[in-house]
Every structure is written in C-alpha cells, then in structure tokens.
Amino acid sequence: MTASCFVFRGTSLLVATQGGQYALPDEALLPALGPPLRRCPLGTLDARPCVSLEVRLETPAPTGHEFVGLRSLFGKVDAPLLTLAGRALQIIDWDRTHQFCSQCGHATILSNDERAKICPACHHAAYPRIAPVVMGLVVREQELLLARSAHFAPGVYSALAGFCEAGEDLETALRREIREEVALEVRDIRYFQSQSWPFPHSLMVAFTCHYLAGEVVPQPGEIEDARWFPMHALPALPHPVSIARQLIDATVTRLRTKSHVTH
Numbered sequence: 001m002t003a004s005c006f007v008f009r010g011t012s013l014l015v016a017t018q019g020g021q022y023a024l025p026d027e028a029l030l031p032a033l034g035p036p037l038r039r040c041p042l043g044t045l046d047a048r049p050c051v052s053l054e055v056r057l058e059t060p061a062p063t064g065h066e067f068v069g070l071r072s073l074f075g076k077v078d079a080p081l082l083t084l085a086g087r088a089l090q091i092i093d094w095d096r097t098h099q100f101c102s103q104c105g106h107a108t109i110l111s112n113d114e115r116a117k118i119c120p121a122c123h124h125a126a127y128p129r130i131a132p133v134v135m136g137l138v139v140r141e142q143e144l145l146l147a148r149s150a151h152f153a154p155g156v157y158s159a160l161a162g163f164c165e166a167g168e169d170l171e172t173a174l175r176r177e178i179r180e181e182v183a184l185e186v187r188d189i190r191y192f193q194s195q196s197w198p199f200p201h202s203l204m205v206a207f208t209c210h211y212l213a214g215e216v217v218p219q220p221g222e223i224e225d226a227r228w229f230p231m232h233a234l235p236a237l238p239h240p241v242s243i244a245r246q247l248i249d250a251t252v253t254r255l256r257t258k259s260h261v262t263h
C-alpha cells in the first residue's frame with residue numbers, strides 16, 4: 001500500500017500543485033529527492049500509513065511540485081490533512097532536537113511502545129513538546145477587546161494570548177496574561193475550544209471572559225495597540241482557519257442573538 005508522505009525541507013512541506021489546489025506528493029517521487037535526513041512514522045490515515053520525512057535544505061522541488069510553508073495550506077487542503085501536516089512537522093522537529101539525552105548526553109533511540117525518545121544509558125524519556133497557550137476574548141456589553149502586536153499583518157487585530165508558565169492552571173495564566181498585556185481584570189472565564197498550532201508546537205486553548213475592572217494600557221514592547229471595538233465595527237481579523245477568528249466569530253454571533261432576545 002502506498003503511504004501518505006509529508007516531506008519537509010526546513011519547515012516547508014512538499015506539495016503537488018494542480019489547478020491551484022495542493023496534494024501530497026506521490027510516494028514514487030521520493031527516491032528522486034535523495035536519502036532523507038530523517039524518516040518518522042506517524043500512524044495511519046484512512047488505513048494508509050503516513051510518514052514524515054526531512055530532506056536537505058538544498059533539495060529542489062520536482063517539476064509540478066513546490067515546497068510551501070504550512071500557513072500556505074490554509075484553504076487549499078482539507079482540515080484533517082492540515083492537522084496531520086502540523087503533526088508531521090512537529091514530529092520531525094522533535095526527532096531532530098532530541099537526538100541526544102538532555103540528562104546525560106548519550107544518543108537516544110526511538111521507543112517501541114510509545115512516541116518517546118529513550119536514553120539507553122540513563123533511561124530518561126523525552127516526549128514531543130507541547131506548549132499550552134491561553135487565548136482570551138474579553139467582552140464588555142456589545143464590545144470586544146482586540147489587540148495587535150507588531151508582527152501581525154498590517155491592520156489585523158486579534159484576541160489576547162500567551163504561554164502558560166510552569167505551575168499555572170489555565171485560568172490563572174489567562175488572568176495574568178490579560179493583566180500583563182492590557183492591565184484589565186476579568187470575570188466569568190468560559191472555555192471555548194482548543195486548536196493545535198504547529199508554529200512551532202503550541203496548543204491554543206481559547207476562552208471568553210467578561211470585563212471586570214481597569215483601563216486598557218497596552219504592554220510596552222508586546223502590544224502595539226489594544227482597544228474596545230463595537231461588534232458591528234470590527235477591524236481586520238485573523239485567518240478563518242485560526243481559533244482566534246473562530247472565537248471572535250462565535251462570540252459576535254452569540255452577542256447578536258442575545259441582543260435580539262433582549263430587545
């Protein structure tokens with residue numbers, strides 16, 4: 001049976017380009033790319049084995065193919081394939097960065113029982129790293145608090161987000177991030193959804209919350225601008241595939257429905 005092959009050159013994925021749509025390359029193409037730097041089994045999708053490979057940075061894309069960044073796949077492949085491509089990239093990255101034991105320096109081996117790199121000398125086990133990120137959309141009446149950092153595309157605003165620190169629960173991390181980034185206090189934190197975000201290994205956990213107290217003060221060096229937007233006059237927003245956008249859209253829909261019922 002042919003395998004579904006995710007071939008990475010750096011963080012770019014090899015895709016066949018057909019009529020503006022992207023597809024995974026044919027397995028028969030692989031020998032032409034030269035011996036891979038690494039090859040990691042991923043499991044199966046629709047009973048097809050899936051494998052993630054890394055090739056050398058100087059590897060050219062074969063005719064009819066391109067190496068593209070994962071963000072370029074948004075809207076051009078279906079969601080399960082996009083998810084799997086993210087997983088494939090993270091597994092390759094994990095394999096590359098865990099060649100040696102972080103405790104004693106011995107070369108690691110892949111475990112037969114679980115997705116772990118084991119040290120044969122000291123038995124230390126290293127698992128793929130997943131970093132939880134809390135995202136919070138603050139609501140005040142019919143307004144949403146949206147912010148932008150300098151690395152966003154021009155004009156784009158989004159919900160607030162930041163990494164959890166060691167020892168924090170999600171709610172504490174969210175309150176701290178909002179306090180640090182815009183100096184607000186919030187209440188009624190409600191879970192929305194989560195999304196794996198492989199840039200490079202985040203797990204986005206999104207919440208809504210309500211404004212409690214404070215005046216918006218953007219954190220210097222972190223937040224370029226933050227302000228309250230009426231829900232009928234929102235700025236440019238992140239890509240529809242992102243959980244940030246889904247969080248904003250779902251909240252606007254909920255507020256509209258609520259204001260309908262109230263009036």
Ligand SMILES: [Zn+2]
Pocket residue numbers: 101102103104105106119120121122123124
């Ligand atoms: Zn070790």
